Amino acid sequence: MANERLFIKGNEAISRGALAAGCKCFFGYPITPQNDIPEFFSEEMLKTGGDFVQAESEIAAANMLLGAGAAGIRAMSSSSSPGMSLKQEAISYMAGSRVPAVLVNIVRGGPGLGDIGPSQGDYYQSTRGGGHGDYRLFVLAPSTAQEAYDLTIKAFDVAFKYRTPVMIQGDAILGQMKEPIVPWIPETLNNYDVDTWCLHGTKGRKERLVKSLFLNDGELAAQNLSLQATYDSWTSEVMYEEFECADAELIIVAFGSIARITKSTIRTLRAKGHKVGLFRPITLYPFPNEALENLAKQGKKFLTIEHNLGQMVDDVRLAVRRHADSDFFGFLPGNLPSPIDCEEPILKALKA
Numbered sequence: 637m638a639n640e641r642l643f644i645k646g647n648e649a650i651s652r653g654a655l656a657a658g659c660k661c662f663f664g665y666p667i668t669p670q671n672d673i674p675e676f677f678s679e680e681m682l683k684t685g686g687d688f689v690q691a692e693s694e695i696a697a698a699n700m701l702l703g704a705g706a707a708g709i710r711a712m713s714s715s716s717s718p719g720m721s722l723k724q725e726a727i728s729y730m731a732g733s734r735v736p737a738v739l740v741n742i743v744r745g746g747p748g749l750g751d752i753g754p755s756q757g758d759y760y761q762s763t764r765g766g767g768h769g770d771y772r773l774f775v776l777a778p779s780t781a782q783e784a785y786d787l788t789i790k791a792f793d794v795a796f797k798y799r800t801p802v803m804i805q806g807d808a809i810l811g812q813m814k815e816p817i818v819p820w821i822p823e824t825l826n827n828y829d830v831d832t833w834c835l836h837g838t839k840g841r842k843e844r845l846v847k848s849l850f851l852n853d854g855e856l857a858a859q860n861l862s863l864q865a866t867y868d869s870w871t872s873e874v875m876y877e878e879f880e881c882a883d884a885e886l887i888i889v890a891f892g893s894i895a896r897i898t899k900s901t902i903r904t905l906r907a908k909g910h911k912v913g914l915f916r917p918i919t920l921y922p923f924p925n926e927a928l929e930n931l932a933k934q935g936k937k938f939l940t941i942e943h944n945l946g947q948m949v950d951d952v953r954l955a956v957r958r959h960a961d962s963d964f965f966g967f968l969p970g971n972l973p974s975p976i977d978c979e980e981p982i983l984k985a986l987k988a
Contacts, residue, residue: 642817646810647672649781649817650740651680653788654712658825659738660686661711663700665693665719668752669808670742673714694719698726698739705735705801706846708827708834710792714740717758718749720766727801728767731863732848734833736795738788740804742811745969754808754893755969759947762803763921770860772867774802775920776875777891778810782817787918789822794873796828798866805920807943809893867922875918876927880906884913886986887931888978889940889952889962891917898941900975901982912982920948925955932956939963939985941978963988 644652651673654662662681664674674690681688691697697713704711715723720741730737743758745751762775774794778784784806791802835846850856879899881887890898895916902912915931917924932938932955940949940962949964956962965981967973 639818639820642819643814644781644817645672645812645814646778646781646784646806647742647812648676649784650714650788650804650806651676652819653785654738654792655680655684656785656819656821657789657792658710659712659792660684661689661704661709662686663689663691663697663704663711663713665691665697665715667694667716667719669744669811670714670716670740672811673740673742694722695726698723701737701739702726702730702733702735705730705737706733706835708830708836710796712738712740714742716742716744717746717755720758720761724767727773728765728769728771729848730801731765731767731771731773732769732859733846734799734863735801735846736799737801738791738795738804739801740806743805743807751970752808753970753972754943756807756892756894756943756947757969758805759920759942759944762805763923763951771863772921774798774800774870774873774922775805776802777805777918777920779892779895779916779918781810781813781815783918784810785817785819793826796826796830798870799833800866805892807893870922873919874922874924874927876924877914877916877918878927879914879916881913881915881931883911884936885911886937886939886982887913887915888982889915889917889928889938889948890942891920891948894941894943894967894973897973897975898978901978904975905979905982910983910986912986917948923951923955925951928952928955929959932959936960937985937988939965939982941965941967941981943967943969943973
């Protein structure tokens with residue numbers, strides 16, 4: 637039932653959201669902690685008349701995704717950090733070819749093989765493109781299992797609206813935790829004139845090319861200008877959450893699972909009379925610069941908390957730079973943060 641309440645992992649919520657969004661192909665390769673996603677699709681995708689392929693490698697899976705997207709098919713691939721690194725060449729080709737696709741990165745600790753615990757160390761990779769050339773990914777960062785479901789549906793809509801690869805970035809906490817969700821099915825799935833550009837045979841029409849190679853004089857420059865115009869238009873899609881920000885003296889900026897943890901800390905500190913709020917970017921790219929700057933104009937202080945050595949803090953500082961700065965506190969990948977661990981750095985920033 638579409639309105640049935642389910643108690644499931646974040647990974648399964650992403651998978652169910654993809655099916656609700658009309659995903660018909662999944663290409664993947666096993667790596668912890670995202671294995672629940674291909675495991676789910678290996679059984680459920682076939683029931684919907686779609687196709688599941690466990691590829692021979694992450695590289696192969698990403699190139700299969702490129703092919704499916706070029707054919708106008710709603711398709712998805714998922715992995716965790718080292719596997720996502722292997723997909724970068726194909727992702728760059730998708731961006732350069734304007735191919736819609738959805739990718740999921742359930743981030744684990746790094747660099748290298750790291751561990752299988754949570755991390756936010758792939759922020760740069762996701763928001764700066766990750767592969768070669770001038771391109772961006774639309775990046776969504778859910779914080780709950782319900783958001784994991786909802787934002788996966790949005791990811792497919794954005795991918796086909798703008799003909800772009802979209803990244804959903806979670807981590808081992810989001811992927812493995814269980815909580816209730818209420819699934820829903822979109823009333824309509826907008827294909828955004830996919831038949832005007834996709835490759836599905838040339839019978840009855842002129843041949844088409846979906847490509848990222850532009851060798852004629854000025855051709856690549858024109859393509860990059862077109863891509864940049866698309867990225868600039870994404871500001872209309874910015875998403876964020878403000879929690880207890882109205883009277884806050886200090887704004888904590890955090891995303892994903894760390895935002896959940898800091899929200900618990902803020903509730904505790906609020907009960908003790910400390911005026912602290914949370915600003916949570918939901919779209920990591922496009923980043924909610926304007927909303928953060930508006931808070932900075934009000935004279936508020938900022939503390940960015942991440943599960944890495946400092947990545948999103950660069951974007952926070954750029955957003956508020958005309959009016960304020962941001963302190964930073966980072967949990968080291970390999971450690972599992974708790975709300976209590978956030979108290980000391982928050983209280984220190986309040987006194988600064």
